[in-house]
Amino acid sequence: MHDDWSLRTRAVAAGRPQRAGEPLNVPIVPASTFAAGGERAYSREDGTPTWAALEEAIGALEGGHATAFASGLATLSAVLDVLPVGAVVAVPTFSYAGTRAVLDHAERAGRLRVERIAPTNTAAWVAATERVDLVWLESPTNPTLDLVDIPAITAAAAARPRRPRVVVDNTFATPLGRRPLSLGADVVVHSATKLIGGHSDLLLGLTVTADPALAGELRAARTRGGATPGALEAWLALRGLRTLPVRLAEAGRSAALLAERLAEHPAVRVVRYPGEGTMVAFELADAAAADRVCAGLTLIRHATSLGGVESCVERRAALAGDAHVPAGLVRFSVGLEDPADLWRDLAAALDRVG
Numbered sequence: 001m002h003d004d005w006s007l008r009t010r011a012v013a014a015g016r017p018q019r020a021g022e023p024l025n026v027p028i029v030p031a032s033t034f035a036a037g038g039e040r041a042y043s044r045e046d047g048t049p050t051w052a053a054l055e056e057a058i059g060a061l062e063g064g065h066a067t068a069f070a071s072g073l074a075t076l077s078a079v080l081d082v083l084p085v086g087a088v089v090a091v092p093t094f095s096y097a098g099t100r101a102v103l104d105h106a107e108r109a110g111r112l113r114v115e116r117i118a119p120t121n122t123a124a125w126v127a128a129t130e131r132v133d134l135v136w137l138e139s140p141t142n143p144t145l146d147l148v149d150i151p152a153i154t155a156a157a158a159a160r161p162r163r164p165r166v167v168v169d170n171t172f173a174t175p176l177g178r179r180p181l182s183l184g185a186d187v188v189v190h191s192a193t194k195l196i197g198g199h200s201d202l203l204l205g206l207t208v209t210a211d212p213a214l215a216g217e218l219r220a221a222r223t224r225g226g227a228t229p230g231a232l233e234a235w236l237a238l239r240g241l242r243t244l245p246v247r248l249a250e251a252g253r254s255a256a257l258l259a260e261r262l263a264e265h266p267a268v269r270v271v272r273y274p275g276e277g278t279m280v281a282f283e284l285a286d287a288a289a290a291d292r293v294c295a296g297l298t299l300i301r302h303a304t305s306l307g308g309v310e311s312c313v314e315r316r317a318a319l320a321g322d323a324h325v326p327a328g329l330v331r332f333s334v335g336l337e338d339p340a341d342l343w344r345d346l347a348a349a350l351d352r353v354g
């Protein structure tokens, strides 16, 4: 890895074997145990060459030490595992429902105290840095695509005597869109299930931190918790990562175009689009109209999740954990199909409700 390589180059070149005669790609190594006396003994504790290649590549992109986990949510468990019982965690009122559910559960069980703050209320986040032990940020938020002022919050946290740890869920932005460690965050987490994997065929998560001691703690949490990635999943995630820069650029162009078109359609009340990235959310009059649009699409798939090469829509308020989301809001993950075909599909479904 060369320090002067751009992020685009790192996505392609980092985490590859370098010795003569080795394959260009680390193979899938399905191993639990290794012959005694070498650098690895047991994979849950010591990792595998396949996980290590993925971790090296993500670490090179985010600027820290990466650890791969079985899923995005397993990274949250690890981050919480290294906190003392009774710690106070600040989380967004509205963000990925799975994250909020884990924290609600920990609070009910009496393990943690939780403060909930509106994503865009920067003053409240800044004030909370005085009282809390951990700040969990997500930006843009899932599914309402609100932007959080990360530098303002990390600067406030750094200035407090209790120095709360700041964690950023970078799943939507990806390291190509934003590198939170360079903005003062202590830990970055990813659901590589989404854009990094990019093909809706795996579950995997990663933590990244520039602090070697904290990286060791998170790795120890993985060893204790046992939420290790599968061999095939790690290999596929790395394979997906190689094309992340071009997928992001292409799907991002389509998302910008479709956000504009959506805003002009009479059936659409509000378009939420942060100006970059592959996610768009649009609001229809009510739940029934949104359900009819989701059911009326033929090319765009009606399915949960996001970040794959195939475009997907979902009415998030239909999910138990997202009842606060506007009833008519459709989350739209823009993929790599021809944007002209995507718009024809959308326009036909929208014309039928509007």
Ligand SMILES: *Cc1c(COP(=O)(O)O)cnc(C)c1O
Pocket: 071, 072, 073, 074, 096, 098, 099, 138, 142, 169, 171, 172, 190, 191, 192, 193, 194, 203, 204, 205
């Ligand atoms: C999907 C998602 C997660 C959880 O990831 P899994 O891989 O499903 O466990 C976390 N954060 C965000 C923003 C997500 O979209």
